[in-house]
Amino acid sequence: MPFATKGQVIGLLGGSFDPAHEGHAHITREALKRFGLDRVWWLLSPGNPLKERGPAPMQARIERALSVIDDRRVEITDIEAQLGTRYTAETLSALRQTYPGVRFVWLMGADNLAQFHLWQDWQQIMQTVPVGVLARPGQRISARMSRAARLYAPYRIAGRNSQLLAHAAAPAWCFVNVPMVDVSSTALRAAGGWRSA
Numbered sequence: 001m002p003f004a005t006k007g008q009v010i011g012l013l014g015g016s017f018d019p020a021h022e023g024h025a026h027i028t029r030e031a032l033k034r035f036g037l038d039r040v041w042w043l044l045s046p047g048n049p050l051k052e053r054g055p056a057p058m059q060a061r062i063e064r065a066l067s068v069i070d071d072r073r074v075e076i077t078d079i080e081a082q083l084g085t086r087y088t089a090e091t092l093s094a095l096r097q098t099y100p101g102v103r104f105v106w107l108m109g110a111d112n113l114a115q116f117h118l119w120q121d122w123q124q125i126m127q128t129v130p131v132g133v134l135a136r137p138g139q140r141i142s143a144r145m146s147r148a149a150r151l152y153a154p155y156r157i158a159g160r161n162s163q164l165l166a167h168a169a170a171p172a173w174c175f176v177n178v179p180m181v182d183v184s185s186t187a188l189r190a191a192g193g194w195r196s197a
């Protein structure tokens with residue numbers, strides 16, 4: 001498990017990373033800046049509970065992730081495999097127990113906000129940690145119209161105040177309109193060179 005000290009603010013970017021790409025690296029750098037994070041941990045998922053097909057082996061995904069981002073503030077991890085968790089709500093509660101005094105911020109692209117209401121115990125996630133959402137090509141409208149965005153509209157922090165998110169009490173979320181990088185793992189798999197889509 002990675003090292004963290006009390007009072008640190010750590011962004012968690014969960015994903016299949018099958019494979020990791022420049023879009024992940026880009027939103028990580030933007031999140032560090034816009035949300036004033038000390039670190040970002042990439043949580044390479046043992047398998048997204050909503051995806052039928054399992055991802056490539058963990059070691060291959062870790063190696064790829066390490067080649068995509070080289071930043072001392074970013075840690076590539078298989079924490080969920082170590083904890084034996086798959087659902088984000090479970091992962092967050094285990095991390096909060098393991099790291100008392102550390103502030104966690106859940107990070108995700110706008111496509112995941114659009115689907116967030118399908119996640120297990122998603123409202124518990126909202127009540128537990130601040131959530132930072134980063135723009136993704138083609139997803140702005142679906143994210144803004146999503147069930148999560150509508151239900152939690154009163155708890156939204158405006159993008160211009162994004163530095164407040166990490167220290168806000170949950171529920172709190174913030175959508176930041178960062179410059180967008182149009183890359184996806186699906187497109188990379190379809191293009192070959194990783195594994196077929």
Ligand SMILES: Nc1ncnc2c1ncn2[C@@H]1O[C@H](COP(=O)(O)OP(=O)(O)OP(=O)(O)O)[C@@H](O)[C@H]1O
Nearest residue numbers: 015016017023108109112135136181183184185186
């Ligand atoms: N280009 C991008 N812009 C913004 N957010 C992104 C981008 N690529 C990935 N993300 C976000 O990073 C997290 C992990 O993404 P994931 O590993 O599923 O990559 P993906 O490209 O979305 O994969 P797939 O195409 O297989 O669904 C998710 O929260 C996703 O929204």
Ligand SMILES: O=C(O)c1ccc[n+]([C@@H]2O[C@H](COP(=O)([O-])O)[C@@H](O)[C@H]2O)c1
Nearest residue numbers: 014015016045048050087088089119120
């Ligand atoms: O907890 C859930 O029900 C849940 C459902 C779908 C996705 N997630 C998490 O969302 C993150 C992004 O997943 P993915 O496959 O789109 O990269 C990853 O950490 C998944 O474990 C979590």
